[in-house]
Amino acid sequence: MKRSNAVRFAAVAAAGVLALTACDSAAEEGGDGGGEESASALQVGLAYDVGGRGDRSFNDSAYRGLSQAAEELGVETTDFEPSDGEADSAKEQRLATMAEEGFDVVIAVGFAYAEPLQTVAAEYPDVHFAIVDSEIEGMDNVTSLVFAEEQASFLAGAAAALTTEEDHVGFIGGVETPLIHKFEAGYVAGAEHVNEDVDVEIDYLSQPPDMSGFSDPAKGRELAQAQYDRGADVIYHAAGASGNGVLEAAVTNDFTFIGVDSDQYENAEENQKPHVLTSAIKQVDVAVFELIKAASEGGVEGGIQRFDLADGGVDYTQSNEEAISPIQDELEEIKQQIIDGEIEVPTKP
Template sequence: MKRNMIARTAAAAAAGALCLAMTACDSSAGGQAEGGGEENQSGEALKVGLAYDVGGRGDKSFNDSAYRGLQQVQEELDVTEVRDLEPTEGEADTDKEERLKLMAEEGYNVVIGVGFAYAEPMKKVAPEYPDVHFAIVDSEIEGIDNITSLVFAEEEASFLAGAAAALKSEADHIGFIGGVETPLIRKFEAGFVAGAQEITPDIEIERAYLTQPPDMNGFQDPARGESTADGQYDAGADVIYHAAGASGNGVLNSAVANDKLFIGVDSDQYQNAADDQKPHVLTSALKDVDVAVFEFVKSVAEGNAQSGIQRFDLAGGGVDYSTSNEEEIADIQEQLDELKQQIIDGEIEVPTEP
């Protein structure tokens, strides 16, 4: 083994039109319900709205993690009024603005945007609704009192993914596939590469991004994910890590077809894989968006709303690696846990740029 509100009436009308155009204004997360539920300290019933990123619910990764947080809010905080809204294909920032306004106009006093693409829309909308608690996942916004940023040390979890890939690679040849080449996804790449090189300094690493900004379809194109992974496996890689949202489902398909290993992202992708896929899921770089969503809503319910920038890292348990596939991970878990502790202790500083 290697070591190595325009007026609010107008806004409401526009938002309502948007809702009619959307494929999933009310979802099975709960839609709209009447009465009951958790109240904040002002005695106002909590209504929680969540807007998904590209790929939407069902990506088995980033958005699904946020959805699990919303489910936990319903179950543990007894919040009966929730809404989760899907993105539309090829939408502009104005669509995201109207989606946020829609929820604020309808009385949702907690509104969460999932993904950095909501940053500029939320900066415009939040000041119009000062009594609404907004939160954004994956973007740092400062200077607006009613916006809380929920951000993660993705590079730390990715470091452990890279180390795992290097430890399990028989060819000293691995791969990384990013959905869209943005600063956020480059953090995943940076950590992955650093972790792999910690184990095997001269390891060969295939790297690819499915699309370049402003084309965000790289997060929702499983077919492209699969063909890109096929290319990397054909080039000699035997373990591939993706940070590509729903496109990662194609990467996993490729791993199965090529009888190679796959590393998931954000959610434990072993848990949501089909039975024939599970053996190929080495591990996943976990990013507890569900925990961040739940804890933010809980803080509002308790009258002490989180504010500013909330960071989630290895030390706080906000990111980690999964151990569900015991058969594959058992022989390297001790080494990964040692590296994890070194990062927590500051002995290893993980880069955020490749």
């Protein structure tokens, strides 16, 4: 396989002003005059990862779960946007502000919140915290929502190898971290499971502590163009909002795109849809909703909750029926082999 040096960008210093938006909620009708239901409702705050809402991926999935909770459970919800290049101190302040203002449940989206959340959760033991994509143990008021990204990525890699016409595919990661290595490892293993001679391009947009690789569609487009120029005709990304640029490159050059986290076929523009083969999804929306539901019923527990192929926590999408149907039987067979333990999917490249 080919691995080129990661594209590096300068980190943006200092955190910006906290941005906040209120989710639509039946419990919030009438502004300050929300009535008895609003006054008694569970208050839930959610802090987005790099890229924020509108990434058509990870953050948007979390927002769907939050919105569903507002609509179906009548909880009061508020979501908070990050600032580009912000320091951990800004994340810590964001979480502490929610706890101080009386939120019952505080949800942090993304592994970058791990250290700030542990600090704040220790200071507010009566508030229940949750974090997506990071394992935190030993804190009764913290729930970790983690996923077998490598399993869904294995199916993405298999789909890529089954559809490439050049035996040459690509992977673009946002930031080179252990979490995104899981996506890479699964994707490469899945592609090589189908075709051991397949050529796999691997590139990352940025290196820690620079997290801009998750929020730079222009660089995503540029890197996808470079992989295409080197011969890749199917490209899978795990790059958050930067993946929107990868999809733009797919349309411009007429190659195949594989999305991540959310169903990016459903979120695509009409002219983009034919280029989206599938997406390796993880049900962040379901995990967020179920956590809030448990809290509303008084039954939320701390600890680690894992979601994988066997329980539907991760999967591949079939929305583009015309594209996916010719290979669906093979993907379903591979999926069952993973569930049955016949295929062991690696978590490291």
